[in-house]
Amino acid sequence: MKIALDGPAGAGKSTVAKALAKKLDIMYLDTGAMYRAVALYMLDNGITVDQKDKVEEALKHIDLVVKYEDGMQKMYLAGKDVSLRIRENAVSKAASDFSALQPVRVFLVKMQQETAQKNDCILDGRDIGTFVLPDADFKFFLTADSSERAKRRAKELAEKGQIVDVLQIQKEIEQRDYNDSHREFAPLKQAEDAVLVDSTFMTVDEVITFVSNVIEGK
Numbered sequence: 674m675k676i677a678l679d680g681p682a683g684a685g686k687s688t689v690a691k692a693l694a695k696k697l698d699i700m701y702l703d704t705g706a707m708y709r710a711v712a713l714y715m716l717d718n719g720i721t722v723d724q725k726d727k728v729e730e731a732l733k734h735i736d737l738v739v740k741y742e743d744g745m746q747k748m749y750l751a752g753k754d755v756s757l758r759i760r761e762n763a764v765s766k767a768a769s770d771f772s773a774l775q776p777v778r779v780f781l782v783k784m785q786q787e788t789a790q791k792n793d794c795i796l797d798g799r800d801i802g803t804f805v806l807p808d809a810d811f812k813f814f815l816t817a818d819s820s821e822r823a824k825r826r827a828k829e830l831a832e833k834g835q836i837v838d839v840l841q842i843q844k845e846i847e848q849r850d851y852n853d854s855h856r857e858f859a860p861l862k863q864a865e866d867a868v869l870v871d872s873t874f875m876t877v878d879e880v881i882t883f884v885s886n887v888i889e890g891k
């Protein structure tokens with residue numbers, strides 16, 4: 674069984690996907706974490722998004738591994754666990770920029786498709802239902818008002834000790850929405866056969882119940 678869960682930044686995709694994976698006893702692949710890890714590698718090596726030749730060369734050497742430890746997905750770069758570092762706000766912004774590059778998407782999509790071929794799984798991202806797994810058994814597009822997404826993101830960062838400005842976070846989210854939906858290669862958009870879920874006024878449990886009912890109903 675393949676489930677595609679797409680949507681803009683801060684919509685709660687990862688939270689919902691993790692809960693569904695546990696409930697359905699299938700694998701959860703956090704594709705966003707993979708893009709963040711690539712962005713972190715580029716930042717650590719002083720490579721900017723406009724240096725496309727250097728980005729392509731770096732992809733040939735990057736040692737990126739996805740591991741599952743105690744039921745949690747962990748990201749490793751050159752053998753080091755970077756699962757916490759990739760959640761920093763600077764990495765989030767960089768991930769949006771680097772993910773717009775076709776070589777980066779091709780590199781990671783291949784990894785994602787290979788994983789999906791071997792396992793029952795749920796993948797969340799921007800283009801899962803339209804590009805990564807166009808033949809997924811179930812497709813959902815999870816979204817919410819940008820102000821609500823900003824509040825959720827600020828709360829998440831605050832819980833990790835990062836103090837941020839909610840209005841600034843909202844501005845960054847809206848810019849990321851624009852970047853993701855206007856990139857030339859595999860942009861963020863709702864697949865024609867995806868079920869739209871607006872979580873602006875829904876709790877996480879309500880979203881999970883709704884999505885579960887759709888899956889179980891079929």
